[in-house]
Amino acid sequence: MDYEVVIGLEVHTQLRTESKLFSPAPVSYGEEPNHSVHPVCLALPGVLPVLNGQAVELAIRAALATHCEIHPYSVFARKNYFYPDLPKGYQISQYEEPLATGGWIDIELGEGLTKRVRLTRIHMEEDAGKSIHDSEITGGHATHVDLNRAGIPLLEIVSEPDLRSPAEAAAYLRTLRSILRYVDVTDADMEKGHFRCDANISLREPGTSEFGTRTELKNLNSFRFVEEALHAEIDRQGELLDDGVAVQQATMAFDASSQRTRVLRLKEDADDYRYFPDPDLIPLQIDLADIDRVRDELPELPEDRRARFREQYALSDDEAVQLTASRASAEFFEAAVVTQGSAKPIAKWMLRDLAQVLGQLEIGIEDVVLTPDQFAALVGLVEEGRVTPKSARELLPELVERGGDPTALASERGLEAVTDSGVLEGVVDQVIADHPEDVERYRAGEGKVLNFLMGQVMRRTEGKADPGAVRDLLSRRLS
Amino acid sequence: MAVLARLSLTDAEVERLSTELEAILDYVETLEEVDTTDVRPMSHVLPLATPLREDRAAAPLDPQAAVVNAPESAGSAFVVPRVIDGEEEG
Amino acid sequence: MEASSPLPSLRGVRDLLDSGEGTSVGIVNEALERADALDEALGAFTGMRAEGALEDAAAADARRAAGRTLSPLDGVPVAIKDNMVMEGEPTSCASRILEGFVSPYTSTVVERLRSRGAVIVGRTNLDEFAMGSSTEHSCFRPTSNPWDLDRAPGGSSGGSAVAVASRIVPAALGSDTGGSIRQPASHCGVVGMKPTYGRVSRWGLVAFASSLDQIGVFTRDAGDAALLLEAIAGHDPADSTSLREPVPRFSEELTGDISDLVIGLPREYFLDEGVDPGVLAAVRDGVSVLERAGAKVREVSLPHTRFAVATYYLIATAEASSNLARYDGVRYGRRAASATDLSQMYFLSRSEGFGEEVKRRIMLGTYVLSAGYYDAYYRKAQQVRALVLDDFQKAFDECDVIATPTCPETAFRLGEKTGDPLSMYLGDIYTVSANLAGIPGISVPCGMAGGLPAGLQLLGGPLQEATLLRAADVFQRLTSHHTAVPTAI
Known part of the structure; x- marks a missing residue:
């Protein structure tokens, strides 16, 4: 029964x-x-x-x-x-x-x-x-x-x-x-x-x-x-x-x-x-x-914060639930958003890349040395194309453990994106010159060859070029 | 009652105590004469609220001093006859 | 017995020290010698602290020589009831169950006494865990009354009362749960005072009944009591039931004038039946002394008096049954040697460790709190307790001090009441109400009845210790009962 x-x-x-x-x-x-x-x-x-x-x-x-x-x-x-x-x-x-x-x-x-x-x-x-x-x-x-x-x-x-x-x-x-x-x-x-x-x-x-x-x-x-x-x-x-x-x-x-x-x-x-x-x-x-004093000092409760995150930052249910799972995580997120202004990329970087680093290091968000400001600055660099996502992911573990200014660290490690258009144009022209057959195939309508040519440019810039900018430049030169 | 109080009494003790306790309980029955309708039970005489202590830790007792009076100890632990599963309470 | 000389009063000792006629080492030695000479007959002490006391006395003499005397108690020998702990010293509570226990910490009262220079010379005998009115229920031996060695000194602080009455020490501490200071003071012809509940810290006092226990003093006169009480009273953050009110300098409040006081005589305490006529006469004489000194006297009523003993025994035994659960043979004290399993450890250790009277009260208290009886007994008693307090509040609207006999009779014979616990309990009829209501009380020697001392009890409203001491002091300025030296030593 x-x-x-x-x-x-x-x-x-x-x-x-x-x-x-x-x-x-x-x-x-x-x-x-x-x-x-x-x-x-x-x-x-x-x-x-x-x-x-x-x-x-x-x-x-x-x-x-x-x-x-x-x-x-x-x-x-x-x-x-x-x-x-x-x-x-x-x-x-x-x-x-x-x-x-x-x-x-x-x-x-x-x-x-x-x-x-x-x-x-x-x-x-x-x-x-x-x-x-x-x-x-x-x-x-x-x-x-x-x-x-x-x-x-x-x-x-x-x-x-x-x-x-x-x-x-x-x-x-x-x-x-x-x-x-x-x-x-x-x-x-x-x-x-x-x-x-x-x-x-x-x-x-x-x-x-x-x-x-x-x-x-x-x-x-x-x-x-x-x-x-x-x-x-x-x-x-x-x-x-x-x-x-x-x-x-x-x-x-x-x-x-x-x-x-x-x-x-x-x-x-x-x-x-x-x-x-x-x-x-x-x-x-x-x-x-x-009782009133304690009530006034009470932090926002998870259920309330979840609803607010969905509304205020246009996050998905899933994102809101994950970010509010602990008070430390929710507070880190909001502090970073205040600095960077853009919630969606902060959320993505927190839930994917930062979470991965924390998992590898077996620590919680309350243990990171990286401040929300610094984290926001890193996400900002990616958004502005000044550091590639790949470089940012490389910098993240060190930042988590030691903190520091992401811009300075990127520069110290030579991981700033190649944004100087003169330098980038030179590399692009060199790649076009070195791969005449591929250029022909692209021009004949084989669109995916562009990815190969991009890869070549990225390799020669050691991954520091902004992929968007490279794609734009290649497309223009080959059209 | 003796079990609740963890006292083992001889038959003679039980007999004497029963008589004595009965006499005492008979005597306290006199309280029934008092009308206590609407009287709030008084567990303390003080016009105070319980004082609160600041949450500050003091140095602990020296572990040897903690067990020095124990009938049986091992290292810094108290030792009792083996507790059998199911004797647990609370 | 001729070998030892009686010690002066507390102020007498102080004067000897101040004038340089005596040293603390000399006086402490005299106390130790007198204890040595008399205690085999009296059984007032459970242990002396000779070595430590002499060291403390030498330190007191050195302070005095350097002009750094700590207080009027500096260098004065004091005894404590053996239910107040002191680091490095045994505390027995006159119980086998605390066999071998040496305290790793110090009670607030002992701390305060020592910080004022008083020299703790020994621990005094008591009824086991302070449960009793005769000091016969001690695992060591019964204490004898110095007025008649075949009689009990009263209890439970009988050892302290006898130590002061026998002039072994000028002052001692006791604890009073239902009269355990005032009753033996009355039976031994000394002053005994129980302050307001919460006035003196209970930290380090081994609990009998937490809501009733209060530490107080034994001295020969009210002036000494004032000095000793002001040394030990005051707020203690380690005791949640400690009062925050500032403590007056009691010794400076003894003006000798009581013309502003109204003395209330509760008609329920002056019934002709149940009181020894000699005691009643002595008490009435005492009241007239106060009247002649200028106090007004009037009748008051405390209608719930006849329910006080029953109420007291229900509450006190309930609390005791729980307070004594910690004596289990695990962390300290006695564990039955024959215990092979956990259950035997509890049953045998406790049955062998506790004496008859303690077991009786644990059984009664366990019963009173058990399911199905709680409301009829414990809750009911707490309600009646509220009515007893109410009685006093009403009475103190009409008077400042209530005067009563301390006990219905003088000291009884050793063994006379051990077979009849209820009749022993009923002897507390005049003292237990003050504990139920938490108010201060003092017993002052007021004459003799049948060759034995009788006591006049004065009760005051909460925190009115100064008024009680002032009245007692006036009484003693006009009488000489407290100067009588016990005849049996």
Whole structure:
């Protein structure tokens, strides 16, 4: 039987701060165990939490970017459970009164279709530490506990069960990640675990409005993983239901090698987290004026910028989507356009040639030394015929890595186009004189011979002649 | 309750604690006499909003000082008996 | 016992140092010797800091010689309750579960005391994790009352109260969650003050119940309390619940004049039943001393008083059950030697590490917060707490200071109440409300009942410590109860 799939996602993303959510311990990655800890991270007797203001600022920004309602009064609560990497025996989170509720994001489903996915809530919480089970490190009989990660600020973003397929879930995650990176809330580096996802999934017969029993898939850390895990769980639940077996509420794990999900543990009534307001922290109060300030400072969101790019710069859908994929790329583009004035060639050079160089160097646009001004100048030289596209492509890798004035560099490398008409005419005349048979064939109507003659001219000018000018000159001389 | 609190109690302890807790709970039942309709629960007495800290990192604790009190450690990591898959919570 | 001599008061020590009649090294040595002589009988200390204290004392003497004295506390020996951490020193909370723990950081109060030159000489005994009213629930030993060694000194800061009452130190710090400073002060015949919640930083105070815990002082008189409190009070950015209000120079507010004050007597605290008649008489005498000094006296009402103990125990145990979850044998403290798997590590370490009273409260607190009971117990208690605060706000519209007995009776016998926790809890009836409302309170010796000290409690509105100290100071200028030396030592 074909069931309707119902998916809701909980995303945990790491807020971009220097210090932890409730302590001045540095936020680090890849350090040796317990090298980035403070008495607060170790839950030593007598320590107290103090909230990181920047984390609040970033959380407000994320809530505004996803159209949530921000509550002027929210409460930090303790979620009590025992686990070796949870040093206090509770996690400070928000429960009954979260920072923000009720937002949405639009996701693109291809072929111009978009879908609005509702958000339930956004709240701040602290990360736990890391348990290391790898027996090569632990010797097999033990688990090691590293608290470097304990206390790192996380934003939890919970969606409504609005997603109807693994592909929609993946599109939601991509869009959400792009928005959060746009507003500089998070690096959302998936490999570093900055953007983690749990999925709630259930099946129901099409046409019914009640939800089926759901399971929770934990720790899906890549987009591909999310899709694969959801497919596997849909298959598992579908088979159970086909056999008339009830799905049990459970926490599941996905094994990529077998492409199967398995039960980690059944949800029990014993999961009693005994939430209560943290008495070490007074409720968080956010001024409306602060919300307004953050809203004013909010950068243009990807969806808005995409629409504007199409309109203002007459770009194709595809160009607009690609250029706005990251805030850095969109800003580089616009800065270059301001200098050069002509959007279309800038877009083409960015999406084709610059993208290729970045791919080869394995860097992002935020890492290039080349400024948008310099890039625009290079595209300008090509447009004016002062540097050939081929020469420009030769210069680009060096400019990307070191920056510099493209005009000066072209001159230094002798890559300026041959624009001196006297010089060019001399070369053209020489080529005509050296290839009398080809000239005859052209004059007899074999038009494509012109390309051969052009190639000769280009070779003798070492590619520095403007191909347009050469074609014009040859045509005139041979007519 | 003892499981939630991670306490293992002997039968004698369970018996005594049950009696004592029952007496205490009986006593706190007196709160039912108080009319608390429309009273906002008070989790703190302070007329303050939670203070915010500037996002500045301080030097971390010396890793050896971090683990020096641990019953068991290896290098700079804490060591606990092996965690079995599925014991994970949260 | 004859070998040691009683130490003077805090200002007495200061005067000796100022006049050059004594040195800090000499006085600290006397304190250490007296502790050595008396503590086997008293059990007031969990550990002395002899070497460090003598080094600090020598440094204080050197400063004084160079004319760079830091404060009136410079060179003065002070004891701290063994639930305030100090880098490089053990902190036990009188619990087996913190066996071997040496703190890698220092509490704000100890930092402040030391930056003003005070010399920390030792850590004092307490009920395990400050849970108790007798200092019997200590993993080391019960502390004895210096007025009668068979009696408890009160608690949980019993060790600090005894150390000051026995003239081992002129001053000590304690913590007060439901009366843990004021009650032992009353039972031992010394001054004990709990400031406004948030007045003194809790950074480095091992938490019992975070919304109620507050550090305060033990001294022999209000003048000394003023000096010690102004040294430790003030805003601390490391404690989110720390108040930003500037701290007055309390010692300069002791004008000797209380003719502007209205003293309120809550009728719910002066019922004839449930209070020892001798205690009640001493307290009434105390009030009349204040009246004779010019204060006006009137009756006020705190109608929710009889619900305060229940409210207190629900909130305090709920918070404690969570605050004590960190003692798991992973990062510090005791891990059960026989634990072979993770589950045993938790269950055995905690069961072996915590004492009976702590387990009782963890169980109650866990229950109170659990699904299905939260609303009936925890939320309800928070609502009643709001009403208790409301009572005080109304009362302080009509008076400046509220006067009550500190405790319904004098010191009880060791072991007398350990089998009946509820009756022990009910002894906190007069003290817990101030913690629920976050207001300051002070207990002042006001006479004897049956050969044992009784205490007069003065409560003030938020931040009114100066008013309380001024009233207590006037009272002590007119009485001599605080000069009585305990008879059993």
